[in-house]
Amino acid sequence: MARRKATKYNIPFKDHTGRPALMSWLNAADEPSLPPLSSWVFYMVHPDFSLKDFDGDDFIFHVEDNDRYSGGACRTEFFLLPGATAEECVQHYRAEIEARGTIWRQVRQVAAAVEASKRRSARLKAKKEEQESQSHHDGNIKGSEAEPPKDQVSDSTRDQHLPGLVWAEEERDCLDIRYRGWFFLYPYADAQWGPDHKNRQVSAVMFDPIPNDLSELEEGEVYKFDPMQHPVHIKSFSLYHNPPRSQPGDPDYVEGLEYEGTKAVHWMGDRMHAKRWEEACNVSWNTALGMGWETW
Numbered sequence: 542m543a544r545r546k547a548t549k550y551n552i553p554f555k556d557h558t559g560r561p562a563l564m565s566w567l568n569a570a571d572e573p574s575l576p577p578l579s580s581w582v583f584y585m586v587h588p589d590f591s592l593k594d595f596d597g598d599d600f601i602f603h604v605e606d607n608d609r610y611s612g613g614a615c616r617t618e619f620f621l622l623p624g625a626t627a628e629e630c631v632q633h634y635r636a637e638i639e640a641r642g643t644i645w646r647q648v649r650q651v652a653a654a655v656e657a658s659k660r661r662s663a664r665l666k667a668k669k670e671e672q673e674s675q676s677h678h679d680g681n682i683k684g685s686e687a688e689p690p691k692d693q694v695s696d697s698t699r700d701q702h703l704p705g706l707v708w709a710e711e712e713r714d715c716l717d718i719r720y721r722g723w724f725f726l727y728p729y730a731d732a733q734w735g736p737d738h739k740n741r742q743v744s745a746v747m748f749d750p751i752p753n754d755l756s757e758l759e760e761g762e763v764y765k766f767d768p769m770q771h772p773v774h775i776k777s778f779s780l781y782h783n784p785p786r787s788q789p790g791d792p793d794y795v796e797g798l799e800y801e802g803t804k805a806v807h808w809m810g811d812r813m814h815a816k817r818w819e820e821a822c823n824v825s826w827n828t829a830l831g832m833g834w835e836t837w
Contacts, residue, residue: 565597612813
């Protein structure tokens with residue numbers, strides 16, 4: 542698998558509790574170092590897992606395996622919570638949002654910067670037209686050229702915090718899973734891939750459920766699954782390869798493995814496909830890059 546020319550980032554940071562964490566992403570070689578807004582979160586819960594010498598970008602490269610079918614640039618964040626349960630990781634994720642906010646804070650921040658730039662450009666244009674008009678009436682007075690608008694807001698007003706975490710505001714962004722939040726639980730002591738590790742699995746943890754839409758049901762029909770009865774819901778996926786399409790009793794059958802024939806990356810693609818949150822992240826990030834931003 543050939544990789545495009547890009548700059549790799551593996552940036553250590555501290556979570557809201559002061560624990561070490563890692564943020565990884567790729568940007569094109571000629572792009573600023575601004576982290577993408579779209580993100581995946583992995584909780585590394587094995588007591589022996591260490592971020593020392595861990596390359597998060599290589600890890601997600603092998604997870605995606607050129608197989609993610611939708612979505613733009615993403616960053617991946619890795620949190621160390623040794624021995625933590627899914628519920629404890631949900632609590633941590635929510636607390637991290639309390640400390641950093643969601644992606645929508647940066648989306649609004651970029652939109653505000655764009656509007657400020659438009660207003661500034663309009664004022665400069667009006668000033669230039671006024672000067673040109675004055676020059677037309679008085680040939681001895683030369684109108685000065687308007688100052689070009691600045692590309693970005695000043696450092697004093699720009700938020701320097703870490704980018705926010707994904708949380709789906711609109712129900713239509715999560716109708717297929719009925720949960721607004723999600724992350725992955727990684728249970729292994731190291732990050733390995735290749736044929737010897739093809740059976741590794743990862744758990745997708747979903748939380749903050751939304752009610753089923755009863756209007757979708759035919760008369761007498763009922764939902765088999767009510768997310769409101771499951772505040773935290775977990776599905777397991779193959780991490781590196783397409784799991785076998787097998788039945789209970791078959792030698793290759795893996796009990797509890799969801800979406801047989803589908804890898805975790807395909808579920809990731811489903812989360813991003815035609816979703817407002819991902820589109821908003823992608824547009825805002827590219828707009829910020831165009832304005833020369835290097836930090837959120």
